[in-house]
Amino acid sequence: MAKKQIGRREFLISGGIAVGALAVVGTGAHYLDVARSDKQLRQDFLRPPGAINEVEFMYGCIKCGLCVQICPVQAIKLAGAHEGLSYGTPYIDVREQACDFSCDAMQCVETCPTAVLNFIPFKEAGLAAVEKATEGVVDLRNSDINPFEVQKVAMKETVRMGKAHVIKDTCLAHQGKGFKGISRGKDFEGIYRAPDSKVAWATPLKDKEFDREICNLCVTECPIGEKAIVFEPRRRDGKMRPRVLEGCTGCGVCVMVCPTEKPSIVVEPIKS
């Protein structure tokens, strides 16, 4: 009996310490969370495509890194300890490596087991697009429509990671300047599949030389195209400059290719 009591006392003492420790951790987590919520919406901390709102994302993401592994251009990285409670969650630093959609099928979203990268909207958009495109088509084999292509395009156009906006002060086009050469220097590691690329996979940005009278890299290299960004004359003086449209997915290829020292176009995460 005496022994049993000692055991119980021991348990209560260490259990008390444990509960105290948990309370400290909980309070700490709360403060970190408060500190985090605003800071997180940065352009170098975009969530991967299909990410649900940040609150649900934080408890749904189990930090397995499957999205990191499946990404063919390795755009997705896991946050380090300096991100506090976001430690281990995936993000995209578009300036270093943008999401260029060269995987063609939202693979990071498909692989996510807890659906914090939610595939359903993409699936629905893809199916709807295929249905619309094949409407009235009797024999698919004899038509020009490739349903897979239609689905792929519809899926990537559904992505809304954020929205780009041009910083006029530094933008070369806004200053009427052109660009010639390798946009980010010879040591830049980033890869992407340019719209005019002849291969199906991503190639290094440093391998491509540009020569533009007026710099329009963000427009020509955009994987979405004219739905997302256009190069058009300014109403005031007729000078050409890029304009971001509603179709922008926030993939950040424009940010990655921008040749100015600090990117003259940035992606702002969509607050939801």
Place this chain on the structure above:
Amino acid sequence: MAFDILKSGKNKPPLKPKPVEEMPHTKLGIEYKEWCNSHKTRHKWRNIRWTALIFMNLLFVVSFAFDLSILEGSLSGSRLIGFYLMDPFNALQVLAVSSTTGYIVHLTMNFWIGLFTILLFWFFLGGRTYCSWMCPYHFLAENMEKLHNYFVKKKMIKEHSFHIGLRFVFWIGFLILAVVTQQLVFEDLNVVGITSRAMIYGPGLLLLWVVGVLLFEIVYSKRFWCRYVCPIGTTWSLVGKLSPLTIKFDLDKCGYCRDCQDVCLVPHELWFVQRGKATQKVHYTGSDCTRCGLCIDTCGGNALTYTIKGWGAVL
């Protein structure tokens, strides 16, 4: 009768200790000390286990480094040749939070398949078998334990032990914490996940926390994390309550030396090896046992063996 194999036999009256004539060393005709030390250098199961552990963890690393689709992800969640596997406590936390917020309906089928596959798999292998055969932190702690034992032996530090039920306080506590904060708080402290991710995706600042926990284990309390905190181990312990694969103890071959308890991570599971404690001729270790095999290696009389409970007649 069928449930006899599930009972530990702890509440029965103990058998009488064996007389000297029945001790294994007398039967062999050697000194007691010599008998005790007869298998001190045997590391058969340890070597097999370490090889398996390193192989599996390397498979994670290699799969990412060379883009092979063998074992992708990390210990928090992975895909084995395209087949999903989940960490059960991680999954429990997600379930706890998402069922209060209604997000639970969005969890993918892969999540459920992964969770049930891994539970079933480790259930057959013994629950906490995961700890000693898979967990990279266990590997680190197991090796650091030697340092701790050395310090204790040199009387440089004192051994501190806590109540074994502490794990359940942490287990419930972390679940409550997850629901209250709507964050997977444990994942930020989870040394298993941190070590696993550090190996696969490259080291980060949070490795300092792992080092901190290891240091605490070395200088203060032996295997503190594994024994008293780790909710993942606790989950496996609950899963392994009825596991068939376990370790069998044969009283007839035992010499009461208690060497097995010294090497054991969870000595309370080997309560029956002490002189006059066993209540049956044959005992099985319970669900806290990690099936690491250290006791099997060290036992002078081969009294401990791996067994599949309830299948003795078939095999």
